[in-house]
Amino acid sequence: MGRVSPDARRPPVVFLGPTLPVEEAARILPADYRPPAELGSVYRAARERPAAIGIVDGYFERVPAVWHKEILYALSLGIRVYGAASMGALRAAELAAFGMIPVGEVAEQYRLGLLTDDDEVAVLHAPAQGGYRPMSEPMVNIRATLSAAVREAVIDQDVAAVLAARAKDLYYPDRDWAALLDVAAGSEAAAQVARLRAWLPTGAVDQKRLDAERLLAEMRRWLEAGGGAPSTPPRPFEQTENWRELVVGDATPGATPGAAPGGPPPGAAGGDGRVAGGRRGQGREESGAVNGDGRPMISERPEESVPRRPAGTRIRAAEVPRRHVTDIADVLELERGRRPVLIEGALDGWPALDRWNPDYLREKAGGTRVPVEFYPSGSYYGSWVQASLRMDRYLDILTSPGEAERCYLAQVPLLDLLPELADDLSVPRCLAGAPELGLAFFLGRDTVTALHYHSNEQALLCQVSGAKEVLLYPPEDHRFLNFHPWYSYRFNFSRIDFSAISDGPGSPVRCTVRAGEALYIPLYWGHLVEGPGTTSSVTFFWQPTTGRTWRSPGMRLRAAVGGAVRRRFVSPFSETFNRRFGLGG
Numbered sequence: 001m002g003r004v005s006p007d008a009r010r011p012p013v014v015f016l017g018p019t020l021p022v023e024e025a026a027r028i029l030p031a032d033y034r035p036p037a038e039l040g041s042v043y044r045a046a047r048e049r050p051a052a053i054g055i056v057d058g059y060f061e062r063v064p065a066v067w068h069k070e071i072l073y074a075l076s077l078g079i080r081v082y083g084a085a086s087m088g089a090l091r092a093a094e095l096a097a098f099g100m101i102p103v104g105e106v107a108e109q110y111r112l113g114l115l116t117d118d119d120e121v122a123v124l125h126a127p128a129q130g131g132y133r134p135m136s137e138p139m140v141n142i143r144a145t146l147s148a149a150v151r152e153a154v155i156d157q158d159v160a161a162v163l164a165a166r167a168k169d170l171y172y173p174d175r176d177w178a179a180l181l182d183v184a185a186g187s188e189a190a191a192q193v194a195r196l197r198a199w200l201p202t203g204a205v206d207q208k209r210l211d212a213e214r215l216l217a218e219m220r221r222w223l224e225a226g227g228g229a230p231s232t233p234p235r236p237f238e239q240t241e242n243w244r245e246l247v248v249g250d251a252t253p254g255a256t257p258g259a260a261p262g263g264p265p266p267g268a269a270g271g272d273g274r275v276a277g278g279r280r281g282q283g284r285e286e287s288g289a290v291n292g293d294g295r296p297m298i299s300e301r302p303e304e305s306v307p308r309r310p311a312g313t314r315i316r317a318a319e320v321p322r323r324h325v326t327d328i329a330d331v332l333e334l335e336r337g338r339r340p341v342l343i344e345g346a347l348d349g350w351p352a353l354d355r356w357n358p359d360y361l362r363e364k365a366g367g368t369r370v371p372v373e374f375y376p377s378g379s380y381y382g383s384w385v386q387a388s389l390r391m392d393r394y395l396d397i398l399t400s401p402g403e404a405e406r407c408y409l410a411q412v413p414l415l416d417l418l419p420e421l422a423d424d425l426s427v428p429r430c431l432a433g434a435p436e437l438g439l440a441f442f443l444g445r446d447t448v449t450a451l452h453y454h455s456n457e458q459a460l461l462c463q464v465s466g467a468k469e470v471l472l473y474p475p476e477d478h479r480f481l482n483f484h485p486w487y488s489y490r491f492n493f494s495r496i497d498f499s500a501i502s503d504g505p506g507s508p509v510r511c512t513v514r515a516g517e518a519l520y521i522p523l524y525w526g527h528l529v530e531g532p533g534t535t536s537s538v539t540f541f542w543q544p545t546t547g548r549t550w551r552s553p554g555m556r557l558r559a560a561v562g563g564a565v566r567r568r569f570v571s572p573f574s575e576t577f578n579r580r581f582g583l584g585g
Contacts, residue, residue, distance in 0.1 A: 012219055013045045015066075017057030018125035018132040019085050020212040029216040036132075037087060039064035046074035051227060053079055054219055056212045057132075058087025060118070068095060069240070075099045076237035080222065083107060084215035085208040086121040086138075103218055104211025106140050115140070121208065124173035124387060133400070135393055137175045142167045144207035145200070154199045155192040162189070163196075173387050174369070177204075182367070315471060315504040320511035320519070331434040331545055335458065338522050340472050342511045343430055343460075346518035352424035352464045353516060356536050358395045361443075364420040366392035375406040380448035381497040391418075398445050398534055408444040414538060415439055428518060431460060431540060438541040444531060451481065451494040451528040457541040459521040463513045466535030470511055470519060471498075473526035477506030481526055498528055513537075 010032075016025055017036035025033060032050065034041065036057035045053055053074055058066045071091060074081050075098060083092025084103040092102035093110035102111055109115040120143075124136035146160040155163075167180050181197050325345040328334055334341065347353060371386045372394055389397075394409060415422055418441060427437065438457070451473070461468070473481060484490045498504065513519045521527055523544055531537075 010048060010050045012052040012054060012223065013048075013050045014054040014216070014219075015041060015056060015058060015088070016212070017086075018123055018134045019056050019208045021131060025212070025216055028213060029220045031216075031219075037066040039067050040070065042066055042074055042081075043070035046070065046077055046079055049077065050079065051223060052082065052219055054082045054084075054215055055088035055091060056083075056085050056215065058091075060087065060122075066091065071095055071100055072098060073237055080227075082215050082219055085211040086123075088215070089121060089211065090118060101218075103215040105144070105207055106211050109140075119172045122172040124389075135176075135389065135397075136173050137167075137177060138208055139167060139172070139175065140207050141205060142175065142177075142180075144205040145203070148203060148205050149196055149199060152199070152203065154195050154203070155189070159189045159192045173389075176390070176393075178367070178390065315498075315501075315508060315510075317471060317504075317508040317510040320470075320472070320509050325428060325430050325518075328430040330432040331430065331542070334430050334520055335522070335545060339474075340509060340511070340522065340525060341520045342513065343428070343518045343520060345516070346428040346430060346460075347462055347464070347516045350425055350464070350516075352421070352538075355424055356421075356464050358399055361421075362392045362395055365418050366390065366395070368418060368420075370394060370409055370412055370417065373408045373410055380406065380408075381450055381499060394443075398443070406446075408442075408447045410442050410444065410447075410449070411440040411539075412442075413439070414441040417441075425538060427540070428460065428462065430518075430520075431542070433545065434540075434542045435545060436542065440539045440541065442531075442535070442537045442539070445534045447529075447531040447535065448499075449527075449529040451496065451498060451526050452492050453478075453524050453526045454521065454541075455492050455524070456543065458523055458544055460540040461513060461519045461521060461529075462538050462540065463515050463517055463519075464536045464538065465515050466531060466533050467512050467514045468535060468537065469530045469532070470513060471504070471508050471528040472510065472521070473506050473508050475524040475526075477508070477526070478524075480505035494526065 012029065012031045014025065014029070014031045014033050015035070015037040016022060016033050022033045025031070031054070034045070036059050037055055038059040041058075042053060042055070055066065055071075066087060068091065071081055072095070075095075080101065081099070082101045082103055083089055083095075084107055086106075089102065089104065089107035089110055092100045092107045096102050096111055102108060106115070106121065117139075120139040123134050123138045125132050125134045143164060146155070146164055149155050150157055150160050163180060166183060167175055170179070177197075177200055181193055320340045320342045322342045322344060325343050325348070328341075328343065368391050369388045370391050372389045373386055397407065412418065414425075421441070422439075425439075431437065451471070453475075461470070481494045482496050483492065483494055496504075511519060
């Protein structure tokens, strides 16, 4: 394979995510800043022959991580490759003998074997459009901070060791100082924990950030000195079968491994990159990766591929009839019509209508952990995973522009998980006579619930803030809606992507449920729910009070068998899988 030397005119490439904001990194080193590395990222960058490559953050867990082989490929081309802080520290420690340059304290601890676990650097963070803002504390930062606190006599060594052990026992998305110190506050070392809490705002050590800054500074010094030969002479590169598969799968027309492809002009973004101070490149394909070295979230995508606003409310449909709550005697009358009804005045007297704002929710339930859904594909019609977040941190996401487009606190059992909010609600009078009620809480921004139906429960959607657009299909239209097969755990969800169609099948009806109003959703009625802007709502669920609401024997059988499969086979397997891998959904 012919070797082409790195092009000193091309800017260095740096893979960066939650460890350090690009704007701050660019002040240290002008570079082509790209999203966290994943399988193939370094190979593609190496084909452009940049002056150097720096790896700080990288995807892992839900997609293949950056491969050692592609780093060896870059090194074989004479490209200087640095690693620090996070995924870069892991790979640099593993490949130091082959010429990759480890930088900083974290990489050194991995190289010496003082650190061995990947979770030491893992972090939960916001998606790309939220600037990758960290939402958990990496273990290496906790260790560095506790060591500093011992040196400054804030706490003693024994307390530091106990706190470090407790933090290590937490799953990495759940690690944060608030959770750790709350657990320790009632211990015998409460006084020391209180001193640590007061000291943290000025004393906490961000070791990953320090190492990333050091990597950038070292790359800049080397470049300003004119570059030079690699620290380790390039080794012969072995083209294995797996390597050829990667190259063939990634090859572009006219490009061959070993030949320098035509690339961007000096100073321009290359491949999937971002030039410091420039516009994000639009050529990056959706990778399936969803979180820069942490929990699966949302990956970077070109603007033109972002799913369009769901078209449900644009589909031609009749309007749902409206009634005032005082005109409905009880739940039997509500069910008797077997059709959706938009109910005015249903929430009259609810304190939630005035109280439920971010400040109030932080005060009442800020410390409660809630399961937040994230959508890896960037679409509510794709797959999803869950992460456990404190309510106050989730509210931070909702109130930060750009961060919450595709995450949703959906169908949380309010009475079990957020009982502090129960006093802000009351049972609407139209549900008088209903059997035992379930109560679910919803909070999100620009949300979509894909079209689905309830197979054994009636529902009353009560809108507390904002408004929701709802498109509903009667049971007789099920044949048009392409539901998942009966044996799927999503048997009651349609496979139609309503964001990609301008008109819909069947004979739907629609309505806008505004704050203070409620929508009755009968059994088997398919419904697509869109919440533009920031919205909050609760939904009451109850078993039908009369058999007349049940539909055909075929539909009942499908619901019964599908539900049984979910309970007997899918749910136990999913729960085991989720416990093993820390996933939701």
